[in-house]
Amino acid sequence: MxxxxxxxxxxxxxxxxxxxxxxxxxxxxxxxxxxxxxxxxxxxxxxxxxxxxxxxxxxxxxxxxxxxxxxxxxxxxxxxxxxxxxFEPPTKGTLLRVGLPVDYAVDLLQKRLTKVIKQNPSLNIEVRCDLSKNLLALLHKNEIDIAVALFEGDDQQFLFQHWQEGPTWVGSNDFNLQKNTIIPLVVHPHGCVYRDRMTTALKLTGLQWQIAFSSPGIGALQKAVRDGLGVSCLTEPTLKQGIRSLTISDGFPPLEPLHIGLFARQAQIGPEGYKIIDQIEQTFLKQSIQRPT
Structure with a gap:
């Protein structure tokens, strides 16, 4: 055949x-x-x-x-x-515009990308950090070339690779949910996938909630949780000391999995862009994030 x-x-x-x-x-x-x-x-x-x-x-x-x-x-x-x-001599490449999500593993990705930049001084890279929804909008407007972003799993236009991870409720080490209390939420601004996962899960189970703290930065969000201002939703790469996972036994409903996408305008990134893509993929593999079958 x-x-x-x-x-x-x-x-x-x-x-x-x-x-x-x-x-x-x-x-x-x-x-x-x-x-x-x-x-x-x-x-x-x-x-x-x-x-x-x-x-x-x-x-x-x-x-x-x-x-x-x-x-x-x-x-x-x-x-x-x-x-x-x-087989071609290295040349100073055109500008590569890379977007990293503040709402997912930005510290890990930024460290990996910084290492690549230091090891490859010929790379010409501009890095932008923002919420996933904003990065995808920039990608569609051709204002960035490569992006890592949380998405709903149905955007195929620039999707290069796709992983899935289970988010978890988190609170401070001494947090305990009292019965018949309004749950204080620590969130990113509107449009954040984590925020949507939390509010949807709480609505479906009839639990009351209110926004106690909002910030676009993951560091401020982590500190607010650690300080006991409320509960939030994080993934394994963003758990910090002083924060513990909360489960059904703590009174919290299960959360829908997150879709993490590596997006690229492949028609214009060139070989240098693949160096960035390779490092991002290695970051995910080290975190043992599962790729959907």
Missing amino acids: RNPNLPTDLLRTFVTVVEVEGFTRAADILGRTQPAITLQVQRLERIVGHKLILRVGKEVSLTEQGESLAVYARQILRLNDLAIAH
Whole structure:
């Protein structure tokens, strides 16, 4: 039985169309005509035997098979670009704009990224830290190239890798929930996934709550919990001394898992961008975060 090959030029066209959400814009980036881009996507669809992209007017969207291929295509292009870069002389790359989430493991990611920058002085990197929802908005506006962000699990446009982690309720070491009391919450501002997880879980179980403390910074949030101002929701990488996990036995409902995404505008990051991606992936692997199957 013949095993067909997936040409990298077709995969690059496919990923570019997905990222810029259009055939005409992809043609401009790749230096081809719009009909040529359409023919390349059609050729790729014939090779895999499935429709990959749906077009309604100027709008494009991925089919289920297209979403699956996009994951493999990104990995294939990554290896191709790294292999080519190995035989080319190093050059001062263009600016790489990286977004790190203040609402997830920012200390770990920042330390890893700082190490990469020091080990690779030729890298030209600008780092921005913000809430996940804001980073994703910046990515879609092409104001950053790479981002780690919490998301709802359904954003496939720039998704390079995807992990899942279970959040946990947390409080100070001496926190005890008294019956019939309003639960004080320590939260990030509106739009934070953690905040939504907490309030949704409490509403479903009929527990009363109020916002006791709000801050965009994880450090301030951790201190507020440690000082006993209220309870919050954290993950393993952000637990600190003086903070303990709270469970159902403490009177708290279970929380829905978090989706952590590594997003990249792969059409424009180049080989240098993969150095950043590799280090971010290693950070997650060391934390034993599970990738959904």
